[in-house]
Amino acid sequence: MDMAVTLGRWRAKVVDAGRLFLDGGAMFGSVPRVVWERCIEPDDQHRIPLATRLLLLEDSESDRIVVIDAGVGDKEEASFRERFAVSLPEGSGEPPLCRAIREAGVDPAAITDLILTHLHFDHAGGATALDDSGVSQPVLPAATHWVQATNWETALSPNRRERASYLRYNIEPLEAAPLQKLDGDGEILPGISVERVDGHTIGMQTVRIEGGGQVMRYLADLAPTRHHLRVTWTMGYDISPLTVLEEKERMLSAAVEEEAVLVLEHDPVTACTSVEEIDGKIVAK
Numbered sequence: 001m002d003m004a005v006t007l008g009r010w011r012a013k014v015v016d017a018g019r020l021f022l023d024g025g026a027m028f029g030s031v032p033r034v035v036w037e038r039c040i041e042p043d044d045q046h047r048i049p050l051a052t053r054l055l056l057l058e059d060s061e062s063d064r065i066v067v068i069d070a071g072v073g074d075k076e077e078a079s080f081r082e083r084f085a086v087s088l089p090e091g092s093g094e095p096p097l098c099r100a101i102r103e104a105g106v107d108p109a110a111i112t113d114l115i116l117t118h119l120h121f122d123h124a125g126g127a128t129a130l131d132d133s134g135v136s137q138p139v140l141p142a143a144t145h146w147v148q149a150t151n152w153e154t155a156l157s158p159n160r161r162e163r164a165s166y167l168r169y170n171i172e173p174l175e176a177a178p179l180q181k182l183d184g185d186g187e188i189l190p191g192i193s194v195e196r197v198d199g200h201t202i203g204m205q206t207v208r209i210e211g212g213g214q215v216m217r218y219l220a221d222l223a224p225t226r227h228h229l230r231v232t233w234t235m236g237y238d239i240s241p242l243t244v245l246e247e248k249e250r251m252l253s254a255a256v257e258e259e260a261v262l263v264l265e266h267d268p269v270t271a272c273t274s275v276e277e278i279d280g281k282i283v284a285k
């Protein structure tokens, strides 16, 4: 989706917030390498390229402008950026999230809401940046930050498997911004609702936008790439693969019914797609 899509009052635009590389085996879980390497080609360190793709939603009936997720950000040292081969939106003088939003034609100061699907570093890291004294601060201090309460709690006392993904300096500073901790599913803004899922991590939320007879779904890490739209293709990172499988099946069945546009946060090539059911099997169109 290069152009904007209009869903009733909302004008939706995909925003490129940079790239990172993650281990291909970890991204594809139990799928054999001989299979997944035909989907996304690994580099010489067995890593695959992944987008960090945000969604910008402009309301035609008010001043509200919503952003979903925030990318990696730039608080880490060079060794971290090299390990994940992070590349960020071009420019300097302001945090990468602001550069990405500006590149999409919007003044970052006009953002009223930031929905964080979950607080893993590649989704929430960009929501904070270091100030002149090296202290992590919210990048959009006036925006309301929406996060699931259970994800907030999990992120601040992570299990041992997820500890490297939940970094305190990405999370605690957000207390200084307006913060809405959500308790499960619901409509949070007119036509914008969240659905809590717990298989990837505890308290991730996917986002559903409905308007003008159309539906768009931002799937976050429920299906990070179009290859993960196969319900059994879960990630090594998922804390509960069988739960992911059930949640994905439920979500994609709804997406078939709704003919929803699906936004893929991490797919290196495809920003948006949709799914159909053929012989009882859900497949990407």
Ligand SMILES: [Zn+2]
Binding pocket: 118, 120, 123, 200, 201, 221
């Ligand atoms: Zn994640």
